[in-house]
Structure formats: C-alpha cells, structure tokens
Amino acid sequence: MKHTxxxxxxxxxxxxxxxxxxxxxxxxxxxxxxxxxxxxxxxxGEFLSGQFNHPVTIENDYEMMVTPVTVAQYVxxxxxxxxxxxxxxxxxQIVGFxxxxxxxxxxxxVEITPGDYINVPLDDPASRFNYDGTTFSVNAGWxxxxxxxxxxxxxxxxCGAHDYRLPTEMEWEKAARGTDGRPFPWGDEIARNxxxxxxxxxxFEDMGSFGSRTSPVGFYNGGTYDGYVTLASASPYxxxxxxxxxxxxxxxxxxxxxYRYMRGGSKDTYEMDLRAWxxxxxxxxxYSPGVGFxxxxxx
Amino acid sequence: xxxxxxxxxxxxxSTKGLxxxxxxxxxxxTALFGMLSGPMAELGVRDVVVKAFxxxxxxxxxxxxxxxxxxxxxxxxxxxxxxxxxxxIAMKAFYRTASRVLITIGYxxxxxxxxxxxxxxxxxxxxGLYIAGLTLIFFSGVLLAIGIWPWEQGSxxxxxxxxxxxxxxxxxxxxxxxxxxxxxxxxxxxxxPGSYFGNGFETFLAENIIRQPHKTLLEDSxxxxxxxxLTLIAIAITLIVGRWLDFxxxxxxxxxxxxxxxxxxxxxxxxxxxxxxWAHTIIYVGxxxxxxxxxxxxxxxxxxxxxxxxAGIQKPTGWQKLKALLRDPLRFGPLWQMVFMNFxxxxxxxxxxxxxxxIIRVLPWREERITLTGHWHILSAIIAxxxxxxxxxxxxxKGKLRQWYGWSIIILSDIAFGAVTLFELKRLFVSEAEQQxxxxxxxxxxxxxxxxxxxxxxxxxxxxxxxxxxxxxxWTLEREQEDxxxxxx
Numbered sequence: 001m002k003h004t005x006x007x008x009x010x011x012x013x014x015x016x017x018x019x020x021x022x023x024x025x026x027x028x029x030x031x032x033x034x035x036x037x038x039x040x041x042x043x044x045g046e047f048l049s050g051q052f053n054h055p056v057t058i059e060n061d062y063e064m065m066v067t068p069v070t071v072a073q074y075v076x077x078x079x080x081x082x083x084x085x086x087x088x089x090x091x092x093q094i095v096g097f098x099x100x101x102x103x104x105x106x107x108x109x110v111e112i113t114p115g116d117y118i119n120v121p122l123d124d125p126a127s128r129f130n131y132d133g134t135t136f137s138v139n140a141g142w143x144x145x146x147x148x149x150x151x152x153x154x155x156x157x158x159c160g161a162h163d164y165r166l167p168t169e170m171e172w173e174k175a176a177r178g179t180d181g182r183p184f185p186w187g188d189e190i191a192r193n194x195x196x197x198x199x200x201x202x203x204f205e206d207m208g209s210f211g212s213r214t215s216p217v218g219f220y221n222g223g224t225y226d227g228y229v230t231l232a233s234a235s236p237y238x239x240x241x242x243x244x245x246x247x248x249x250x251x252x253x254x255x256x257x258x259y260r261y262m263r264g265g266s267k268d269t270y271e272m273d274l275r276a277w278x279x280x281x282x283x284x285x286x287y288s289p290g291v292g293f294x295x296x297x298x299x
Numbered sequence: 300x301x302x303x304x305x306x307x308x309x310x311x312x313s314t315k316g317l318x319x320x321x322x323x324x325x326x327x328x329t330a331l332f333g334m335l336s337g338p339m340a341e342l343g344v345r346d347v348v349v350k351a352f353x354x355x356x357x358x359x360x361x362x363x364x365x366x367x368x369x370x371x372x373x374x375x376x377x378x379x380x381x382x383x384x385x386x387x388i389a390m391k392a393f394y395r396t397a398s399r400v401l402i403t404i405g406y407x408x409x410x411x412x413x414x415x416x417x418x419x420x421x422x423x424x425x426x427g428l429y430i431a432g433l434t435l436i437f438f439s440g441v442l443l444a445i446g447i448w449p450w451e452q453g454s455x456x457x458x459x460x461x462x463x464x465x466x467x468x469x470x471x472x473x474x475x476x477x478x479x480x481x482x483x484x485x486x487x488x489x490x491x492p493g494s495y496f497g498n499g500f501e502t503f504l505a506e507n508i509i510r511q512p513h514k515t516l517l518e519d520s521x522x523x524x525x526x527x528x529l530t531l532i533a534i535a536i537t538l539i540v541g542r543w544l545d546f547x548x549x550x551x552x553x554x555x556x557x558x559x560x561x562x563x564x565x566x567x568x569x570x571x572x573x574x575x576x577w578a579h580t581i582i583y584v585g586x587x588x589x590x591x592x593x594x595x596x597x598x599x600x601x602x603x604x605x606x607x608x609x610a611g612i613q614k615p616t617g618w619q620k621l622k623a624l625l626r627d628p629l630r631f632g633p634l635w636q637m638v639f640m641n642f643x644x645x646x647x648x649x650x651x652x653x654x655x656x657x658i659i660r661v662l663p664w665r666e667e668r669i670t671l672t673g674h675w676h677i678l679s680a681i682i683a684x685x686x687x688x689x690x691x692x693x694x695x696x697k698g699k700l701r702q703w704y705g706w707s708i709i710i711l712s713d714i715a716f717g718a719v720t721l722f723e724l725k726r727l728f729v730s731e732a733e734q735q736x737x738x739x740x741x742x743x744x745x746x747x748x749x750x751x752x753x754x755x756x757x758x759x760x761x762x763x764x765x766x767x768x769x770x771x772x773x774w775t776l777e778r779e780q781e782d783x784x785x786x787x788x
Binding site: 021023051052053107108110125126183184188189190199208209210211247256257259262268272273275280281282283286288289290 | 361656
C-alpha cells in the first residue's frame with residue numbers, strides 16, 4: 001500500500017511535468033490608461049551608470065516611447081511592411097533586409113553579412129498574433145501587451161520603418177533610472193507589485209501551468225485591477241515597463257561581437273535581473289516570449 | 300568549568316571535533332542564507348528572514364555579498380580537508396597543531412566577520428577581520444605544505460604495495476604536497492584581483508562576464524582562480540578518500556604520478572588563462588591526467604568491496620557481487636559520486652564546450668549563466684556529500700543507521716543533482732513558453748533532495764549536540780582518535 005502510494009505520486013508528478021501547456025489560455029483584459037503612442041523627452045546630460053554609478057554624459061536630448069511596442073502596433077507594421085514589400089515570407093518566417101555588420105573574426109564572433117534575416121516567426125505557438133495568409137491580426141486580449149517573439153532584426157526593422165531607432169544601452173539606462181543612481185525605475189527596493197517578474201503573483205501568471213506571461217504595457221501604474229493593487233512604477237521620466245515584463249533589445253553593435261544586448265529583465269527572471277544596469281544578450285536572430293523592444297527618436 | 304573545558308578540548312583540539320565544528324558551521328550558514336534565494340525567495344521566506352535578522356541588502360552589493368558567502372563556505376570546506384589531511388598524514392606535531400590553529404581561527408573569522416560585513420552593513424573593521432581570516436588560512440596552508448614535505452625524514456615508505464620511488468619517496472604524500480603548493484599559488488590569482496575589485500564592493504561574478512570578448516588581466520585571473528580552486532579542492536578530497544580506503548596496488552602506482560603531474564599541468568593551465576589564448580588545451584590535458592587517478596580509485600575501491608563481500612563464497616554470482624558492492628553505502632558512496640559527477644558535471648561541461656557556438660551561444664547569456672552556475676554548484680555539492688560519507692564513517696555509524704544515512708545521501712543528492720542538470724539543459728528539449736510544468740517538477744525534485752539532505756545533516760548535528768551533554772558520550776571516544784590513518788578501510 002505504501003509502495004503504491006509513492007509510485008502513484010511519482011507517476012502523477014512525472015505526468016504533470018509532461019502535460020501540454022495551453023498557450024492560448026484566456027488572459028484577463030485590463031485597460032491601464034497608459035498611451036502606447038506617447039513619448040517622453042529625456043534631456044541630455046550626465047547620469048550615474050552601471051552597478052557602481054560611474055558618471056556618463058549623454059550629449060543630446062532624445063525621446064523614448066513611454067511603453068514597449070505593443071502587439072497591436074507591431075501587427076500594423078507587419079501589414080504595412082508586407083504590403084510595401086519591405087518584409088517577405090520565407091520558410092515560416094517573416095524576413096527583412098539587414099545591411100550587415102563589420103566582421104573582425106574575434107573568437108566566437110559570427111559574421112552578419114548583408115541579407116534577409118528573421119523578424120518574427122510564423123509557426124511559433126507562443127506568438128500573440130495570427131497570420132491568415134494575407135493579413136496579420138492580434139490574438140484577442142493581447143492588443144496592449146508588449147510585442148514578443150520578435151528578433152533584434154524585427155525590432156530594428158520596426159524602428160527604422162518609422163524613422164525611429166533602437167535606444168543605445170546608455171540612453172535606455174538613463175531613461176530607466178534617471179540621474180540619482182537608483183537601481184530600479186521607481187527607487188531603491190522592489191516589491192512584487194512593482195513589476196512583472198518571475199513568480200511575482202500578478203494576475204497574468206499561473207505557475208502551475210503556463211508560468212509567467214506578459215502584462216499590458218503600463219500595468220504597474222498605481223492602479224487597481226480586480227482587487228490587484230499595483231504600485232506606481234514609472235521611471236523618473238515617466239516611462240513604464242523599464243523593469244520586468246519583457247527584455248528590451250538595444251541598438252549597440254559592439255566591435256568583435258555579433259551579440260545584441262537587452263536590458264530590463266522580464267516576466268521570466270528574478271528581480272535581480274530587473275536592476276537597471278543588468279545586461280543580457282543573444283544572437284540577433286533570437287526571439288522569445290520574454291523579449292520585446294521600444295524605440296527612441298530625436299526631438 | 301571542567302564540563303566546558305572538556306567539550307572545548309574535544310571540539311577545538313581533536314581531529315573529529317574540529318571537523319564536527321566546521322560541518323556544523325557550514326550547516327548553519329547554509330540553512331540561514333539558503334533562505335534568501337531561489338524557491339525560498341519565491342515563497343516569501345526571504346523577506347521574512349531579511350526582516351527578522353535585520354539584514355542590509357543593498358541591491359548594488361548583491362554580487363559582493365555572494366562572493367563573500369561562498370568564500371566563507373569554501374574556507375570551512377578547505378578547513379575540513381586540512382583536518383583530514385593532518386589526521387591522515389604523518390607530520391611533526393608542531394606543523395599539525397599550527398596549521399590547524401591557524402585555519403580554525405581563519406575560517407571562523409572569514410565566516411563570522413565576512414558575513415557580518417556582507418549582510419549587515421559596511422563596517423570596515425569586519426571586512427578587515429574577514430581578510431585577516433583569509434590570510435590566516437593562507438599561512439595555515441604554508442605550514443601544511445612544510446609539514447607534508449615529501450622528503451621529510453621518517454616519511455619514506457617501504458611498503459612496495461604503494462606508489463613509492465626506488466629511494467622510498469611516498470608519491471601519495473608528494474601528491475598531497477603538490478596539491479597544497481598549487482593551492483597556495485592559485486590563491487594569489489584570486490587575492491590580487493580581489494584586493495583591487497573588493498575595494499568598495501566594486502566586483503563581479505565570473506559568469507556575468509563570460510561573453511565579453513576582451514577581458515582584462517584581472518578578470519581573467521579571477522576566472523582562472525575560481526576554476527582551479529574548486530578543482531584543487533576536488534583533487535584533495537580524491538586523495539583523502541584514497542587514503543581512507545587504503546588505495547594501493549598497481550593502480551595506485553599509476554595513479555599517483557599521474558595525479559602529481561596532472562595537478563601541475565591543470566594548475567599551469569588555469570594560471571595561463573591570463574597569458575595565452577590556448578590555455579584550455581593545457582587544462583584539458585591536465586583534466587584527463589587528474590581524472591584518470593580518480594577512475595583508478597573507483598576501479599580499485601569497487602573491486603575491493605566486491606572481493607571483501609564475496610570472501611568465502613567459492614563461485615560468487617553477479618547478484619552476490621552486486622550486493623557486495625552495495626553493502627556499505629558509506630564506502631560505496633564517495634566512489635559512486637565520482638562516477639555520477641561525469642553525468643552531471645564533466646559530461647555537461649564537455650558537451651557545452653563542443654557545442655558552444657552551435658547551441659549555447661545562440662541562446663541568451665542568461666541561459667548560459669544558468670548552466671554555468673548549476674555546473675559548479677553541483678560539483679561543490681558533490682564534494683560536500685563525499686565529506687559527509689567520510690564523516691559518517693568517522694563517527695562510527697553502524698547497522699541500519701549506517702545504511703539509512705549512506706543511502707539517503709546517495710539517493711537524495713543524486714535526485715537533486717540530476718534534476719538540476721536537466722534544469723540547466725532544459726532549453727535543448729523544451730521551449731520557454733512550455734517549460735513551466737517541467738521546471739516545477741525539476742525544482743521540486745532538487746529542493747526535495749537538498750532539503751531532505753539538510754534535514755539528515757540537522758539530525759546528525761542535533762545528535763552530536765546532545766552527545767556533548769553526556770558524560771561518557773561518543774565525543775570522549777573521538778577525543779582520543781587523533782590519527783585517522785589507523786581507521787583506513
């Protein structure tokens with residue numbers, strides 16, 4: 001009897017671990033009141049950068065999107081880009097041209113030659129958009145969530161198509177933490193209802209099945225959603241989601257590296273990765289349900 | 300007063316007492332600070348602990364805190380190895396006593412004051428005492444190396460069953476000596492950059508700079524240091540287990556020269572990370588040379604257990620041989636862990652090295668960091684379990700208790716290590732979007748395994764604590780058992 005109990009428990013656990021995840025499980029829909037079309041001005045000047053607050057000066061003013069690019073915004077771009085031929089379909093991928101990078105042959109460096117590269121995959125069940133063969137559309141409920149499953153090339157294409165650009169790491173960091181050296185956009189400490197991170201117990205996650213999911217952009221604005229109270233977590237310049245929700249692609253292309261850098265941490269990482277100086281990187285073709293982006297422009 | 304004096308003498312002036320104190324200190328530190336990360340943080344336990352103990356957790360100092368945390372644990376592990384070596388190898392009483400005194404004060408200073416500095420604000424007096432502790436440990440190592448000088452008069456071995464030269468030089472002792480010397484030199488590769496980066500907590504974790512194509516000399520030095528120190532701790536425990544199990548015969552004769560040369564080669568390889576791009580080639584050669592003696596030890600040990608177990612049976616069957624092999628989990632355990640390590644550490648490491656650009660470096664750095672940290676956490680924990688097997692034998696566990704203790708460590712730790720290995724490599728067989736159920740079960744298994752191990756350790760520690768209150772407790776026996784070599788099995 002005792003053996004049966006333990007065997008059954010073990011088998012149940014193993015079966016549970018193999019159970020398919022419902023990637024289309026319903027998502028709660030909330031209006032955050034934060035406009036994804038809005039921009040914020042970040043003034044030129046010095047700020048404290050990195051873990052040890054070294055002063056860095058940014059020479060020019062710039063404007064940054066108040067939120068990451070949403071699925072709805074990106075789907076509009078996909079429809080336009082497909083219509084005007086800037087993006088095309090190739091083997092279950094939407095691809096676009098990239099002019100390539102200088103290759104220096106450093107150890108582990110991969111050459112990025114001029115050519116077509118993946119912007120978004122078409123066959124990934126974790127994507128929040130749909131393609132019916134002619135038109136892209138947003139999966140219901142995900143309109144105001146950050147665009148994910150987008151490669152660095154996809155982010156670069158989006159910003160470029162609008163005459164914007166991806167932020168540099170320094171631009172992003174200053175926008176996230178201001179000038180007083182704080183580790184998080186809102187201050188020195190982090191609580192579960194400051195941001196969407198791993199096991200932060202937000203209304204979008206279910207750690208028993210699909211795990212952590214994105215939250216609508218601007219969700220952590222001090223509002224209350226069906227009893228879930230968020231803290232006002234904008235950066236000193238009024239930017240939302242600068243910590244958690246999705247990693248954000250950066251513009252920098254470093255000498256001798258093909259890696260592209262990301263900042264901000266995501267729904268899938270512990271809070272230590274949400275500190276403003278923490279960097280992540282991956283090959284530019286990489287895409288994930290936890291990676292998105294936002295753009296900057298010159299005022 | 301005599302009550303306290305007797306216990307104090309046992310705990311701080313006997314081999315087994317010193318080992319008990321160090322294990323207890325590690326257990327306490329692990330139990331307390333283990334509640335600050337991973338699932339404990341997810342469950343909200345960390346917040347309670349931080350508040351209850353009034354810890355000062357400045358975000359920018361996380362990396363510095365972690366570096367002091369694992370140094371303080373590692374120093375206690377090194378202390379245990381020094382106690383074991385000084386208990387197993389003949390040396391002058393002065394060097395035995397002096398090296399033990401210095402390392403005991405050293406690791407206790409490093410642990411208490413280091414953790415005080417790291418987790419309870421920046422009192423620089425505490426930092427100074429932490430550094431003083433590390434310095435004492437270094438000088439303990441110097442005295443140990445002098446004490447086990449292979450050409451020491453009276454240390455020549457005449458028994459030809461062991462690895463000895465024609466002139467009687469004990470090559471096992473020479474292997475211990477080489478390891479001690481290599482450790483002292485390798486310490487400098489951490490101490491020098493540590494002095495630079497440690498000034499004001501401006502420091503980094505090696506796994507965080509792994510993808511930087513150009514590293515500074517001091518950054519490379521840190522990377523070389525951490526790899527070689529863990530390797531040397533592993534070499535030390537392999538030699539200790541060899542002594543405990545009375546490793547001898549032809550395999551011993553091949554193993555010891557290999558271990559000496561391998562230790563030198565792998566150390567030079569790790570140090571040369573700073574100077575040459577092909578340092579890994581040297582490291583690979585050294586790795587093979589130090590892993591072969593471990594393999595020979597496993598072959599020797601398993602053969603020995605089987606022979607002993609089937610003694611008296613004329614034609615033993617395969618089943619009888621297997622039973623003989625497994626009949627004593629405390630002696631089988633260390634050798635099994637050395638084999639199991641190849642699945643969870645060496646195998647994964649080789650796979651990563653071979654498929655680095657093709658698979659690992661396409662993924663985000665964060666995924667690579669998980670494999671790297673999992674990799675060395677498992678190796679450290681395997682070394683810890685081997686110490687626990689030896690300790691179980693040392694404290695005279697017998698009968699069913701010995702079976703339960705030994706098999707619990709083997710099964711629970713291997714469940715945990717296996718789960719962590721699968722967790723490290725999960726991206727090879729499950730997508731990010733679909734990973735959560737698998738992550739849940741793997742984390743459950745890892746936490747269950749490690750948690751239950753800590754419970755077993757706590758039970759042993761409580762037993763030992765209660766024993767100290769008995770007039771004729773086991774401690775009175777252990778107080779007299781200074782020479783561990785007489786207990787070689």
